[in-house]
Amino acid sequence: MHQHHVHPGGERALEQLVARVPLFAQLSDSELAEVARRVVPHSHPRNTQLYGAGERNASLMIIHSGLVKIYRITAAGHEQVIRILGPGDFLGESTFVDRSAADHFAVTLEKSDICSLQHDDLHAYLLSFPSVAVKMLETLSRRLAVTENQLSSMAGDDADHRVAAYLLAVSASDQTDRLRLPITKKDVASLLGLTPETLSRKLAHFEDSGWISLHPARVIELHDKPALSLL
Amino acid sequence: MHQHHVHPGGERALEQLVARVPLFAQLSDSELAEVARRVVPHSHPRNTQLYGAGERNASLMIIHSGLVKIYRITAAGHEQVIRILGPGDFLGESTFVDRSAADHFAVTLEKSDICSLQHDDLHAYLLSFPSVAVKMLETLSRRLAVTENQLSSMAGDDADHRVAAYLLAVSASDQTDRLRLPITKKDVASLLGLTPETLSRKLAHFEDSGWISLHPARVIELHDKPALSLL
DNA sequence: CGTGCGATTGAGTAAGTTCAATCGGGGTGG
DNA sequence: CCACCCCGATTGAACTTACTCAATCGCACG
Structure with a gap:
């Protein structure tokens, strides 16, 4: 696999990059410089598999730009989307803390610039910079809460409810009533x-009811958010 | 609410208790003593709510003995079991790392001895004893993996598959083919x-097929594990 | 510019839910 | 310590929802 360096210019740009990662937000300049020295940036084309189930990837990856899909293959053999990660998010931590093989796949959905940090280096940073560990805890805890939400939603709510809740969530995070789905409808369906x-069918039904408008390029306009939240 | 101290005897016993908690497994004796000084043990009767959604409980709780059920109330208004915690597990960490209110409930299923640690103290320990933070990371990461498993199982597998997988999992953790369900079937159903x-119906079907035997007191005997795993 | 995959629509099916009634066991109170 | 009683467990029948299979359409990527 051929990969290219991001910003071949130099260390300085890399340091700027690292500084913008939430994981390292609390570090001082000198500490940032130390991290930047060990981090390796790569640019991955669309649809690149970063790692797969059964692999034991040895690095934590931090997304600078792009979009990454985390999914599993179920016993029945079909793809189940777990979570979508974007700029500032990290992945590959499960094989670091467990020390076992990954049970899921990670693939880029767009051209993505991603920094890699060897597990050994990460371990050292966790011990020397406690704020990094605390930040990781925050992130994992939030992910857990989100996943638990998905879980109870899939167990208890019907399809209309889940679709409406997803649209409202995207609308809220985008701060707009005219939203663009970040992923294909196929992937949204799997996620839900x-x-x-x-x-x-649910989206068609929502449109018939006058609650939303469906536009090309995965753009959806929400006309009646109260109606959607009442489902 | 009235609560009683565990081991009113003294500090020594408490230190022994703390030493057995995986979260503090890596600490030295002097460090353990420091933790033990801040930890407050309580014994809770069965069916005690430890905290509920909307609350902002200010302590991390560590289970020494007993069983705790974590659940949510779905939009439809019914209870959804998220996870069961036992001796050595901790809870209440979500309100520590987020600084928001809990979105779930925690209730004891048996009489339980539980140690509480103020969030402020935990914060201090995370910074001074990095191994504690790493241990928390491991735990949360594993929980995340388990929850993701539940998620993809609920999305992709049919009921037979999920029930069989659950029986096999309990059997594996108990190291026996004659297992006792740790929780009521009602709660198992919710969990699945x-x-x-x-x-x-699924259990009755399994029994009819000769794969298991159902006994009183939630005891189930597995006769044909291969058949169960093939579902 | 072509093509392959995602999206949509239709019809039929099957799986699990819902409602209801009964049974049984373990926990609580006397 | 025992008996009562409540709630969990079981079984039956009808239903409903979302899935499956299939065919067509259209956009977007290469």
Whole structure:
């Protein structure tokens, strides 16, 4: 696999990059410089598999730009989307803390600039810079809360409810009523625990009811958010 | 609410207690003593709510003995079991790392001895004893993996598959083919994203097929594990 | 510019839920 | 310590929702 360095210019740009990562937000300039020395930036084309189930990747990856899909292959053999990661997020931590093989796949959905940090180096940073460990704890805890939310939603809510809740969540994070789905509807369906057919039907139903408008390029306009939240 | 101290005897016993908690496994004797000084032990009767959604409990709780159920109330208004915690596990960390209110409930399923540690103290320990932070990371990461497993299982696998997988998991952790369900079937059903009726039918079906035997007191005997894993 | 994959729509099916009634066991109170 | 009683467990029947299979459409990536 051929990979290119990001910002071949020099260390300075790399340091700027590292400083913008939430994980290292609390570090001082000198500490940042130390981290920057060990971090290796790479640019990955769209649809690149970063690691797969069964692999024992040896690095923590930090997304600078782009989008990464985390998914599993179920016993029945089909893909189940777990989570979508974007700029500032990290992945590959599960094989670091467990020391076992990954049970999921990570693939880029767009061209993505990603920094890698060897597990050994990360371990050292966790011990010397406690704020990094605390930040990781915060992130994992939040991920856990989100995943638990997905779980109870899939167990207890019907399809309409889940679709509406997803649209409202994207709308809230984008701060707009005219949102663009970050991923394909197929992936949205998987994330919500639905088939693409069902998602398509629910969205059509919402549009018929006058609550939303469907536009090309995965753009959806929300007209009646109260109606959606009442589902 | 009235609570009693565990081991009113003295500090020494408390230190022994703390030493057995995985979270503090790596600490030296002097460090353990320091932790033990801040930890407050309590004994809770069965069916005691430790904290609820909306509350902002200010302590990390560590289970010494007993069983705790973590659950949510879904939009539809029914209880969704998220996870069961036992001796050595901790809870209440979500309100520590986020600084927001809990979105779930914690209730004892048996009489439970639980140590509390103020969030402020925990924060101090995380900074001074990095191994504690790393241990918390490991735990949260594993919980995340388990929850993701539940998620993809609920999305992709049918009821038979989930029930069989659960029986095999309990059997594996108990190291026996004659297992006792740690929780009521009602709670098992919720954990698996099923109704109690469906779980009951699946178990009856398994028994009819000769794969298991159902006994009183939630005891189940597995006769044909290969058959169960093939579902 | 072509093509392959995602999206949509339709019809039929099957799985699990819901509602209801009964049974049984373990926990609580006397 | 025992008996009562409540709640969990079980079983039955009808239903409903989302899935499956299939065919067509259209956009977007290469």
